[in-house]
Amino acid sequence: MFWKSKKYQLKVPAHIDYLSDLRAFVVKIKDDYDFSDKVINAFKLCVDEAATNIIQHSYKGTEGQIIIRALIKRKHLTIFIIDQGMYFDLRKIQDPDLNYYIDIGKKGGLGVFIIRKLMDEIDYYKTREGNILKLTKYREPEAKKKRLRLFFSMSNFS
Amino acid sequence: MEGFEVTKGATNDISVLYLKGYLDAHTAPELENALQKLMDEQNYKIVVNFSELNYISSAGLGVFMGFIEDIRKNGGDIKLSSMKPKIFRVFDLLGFPTLYDILDDEEKAVDKFTKS
Numbered sequence: 001m002f003w004k005s006k007k008y009q010l011k012v013p014a015h016i017d018y019l020s021d022l023r024a025f026v027v028k029i030k031d032d033y034d035f036s037d038k039v040i041n042a043f044k045l046c047v048d049e050a051a052t053n054i055i056q057h058s059y060k061g062t063e064g065q066i067i068i069r070a071l072i073k074r075k076h077l078t079i080f081i082i083d084q085g086m087y088f089d090l091r092k093i094q095d096p097d098l099n100y101y102i103d104i105g106k107k108g109g110l111g112v113f114i115i116r117k118l119m120d121e122i123d124y125y126k127t128r129e130g131n132i133l134k135l136t137k138y139r140e141p142e143a144k145k146k147r148l149r150l151f152f153s154m155s156n157f158s
Numbered sequence: 159m160e161g162f163e164v165t166k167g168a169t170n171d172i173s174v175l176y177l178k179g180y181l182d183a184h185t186a187p188e189l190e191n192a193l194q195k196l197m198d199e200q201n202y203k204i205v206v207n208f209s210e211l212n213y214i215s216s217a218g219l220g221v222f223m224g225f226i227e228d229i230r231k232n233g234g235d236i237k238l239s240s241m242k243p244k245i246f247r248v249f250d251l252l253g254f255p256t257l258y259d260i261l262d263d264e265e266k267a268v269d270k271f272t273k274s
Contacts, residue, residue: 016184020160052183107220
């Protein structure tokens with residue numbers, strides 16, 4: 001089967017009222033391209049978490065836009081989340097200590113951890129278009145193969 | 159639009175919150191208000207029934223983290239019940255099962271209070 005990569009895009013105001021539209025964008029990809037529930041549910045949650053971070057930390061409640069763009073390939077799905085707010089590299093955020101968070105009544109700081117756990121690849125960079133968070137997840141068999149390749153390549157060094 | 163509803167019930171002195179729909183940063187304040195109201199009424203034994211909840215993000219989980227310490231200091235607890243597997247997976251991903259009682263159904267969650 002010949003596969004051309006496809007691109008989809010949606011632009012919404014940077015406001016929590018629009019989180020459901022961003023999630024609906026991800027579900028539309030599942031309907032059109034037959035990704036597994038596991039892949040799509042992971043993206044729904046990670047897009048929600050990333051957009052919430054952009055609204056709260058990059059734009060800090062000021063007006064702005066969020067662009068979500070999907071690149072669909074045979075082996076994987078990549079979603080780019082683009083904003084023109086402050087540069088906020090979530091890869092530098094430390095993993096949360098839940099016990100400590102509960103002690104101090106902290107409610108946030110979990111989204112980045114979720115993204116790290118669920119995505120296969122995360123990248124963040126700045127272009128003329130804005131800050132770009134690039135999230136990639138492989139279709140299940142590919143993800144397994146990739147983990148196996150990593151395991152064997154590490155074994156060769158041990 | 160994906161909505162969210164929280165309704166309140168009770169079994170003896172235990173308050174039960176029933177969650178329905180989609181819980182994210184947009185709708186989390188509704189859950190926060192419901193839990194705050196229980197605190198104001200000094201109801202510290204709380205079961206949250208997730209059977210009709212279809213989606214949760216970290217903003218929803220954060221609500222439970224924000225209240226649990228105060229509730230436990232007052233001799234109460236929040237026990238979570240009846241989650242669909244996809245909802246439980248999010249709690250599990252963040253390590254909540256080691257910090258909260260998560261039960262299969264509401265009756266078991268209520269029993270956990272009465273038998274402890």
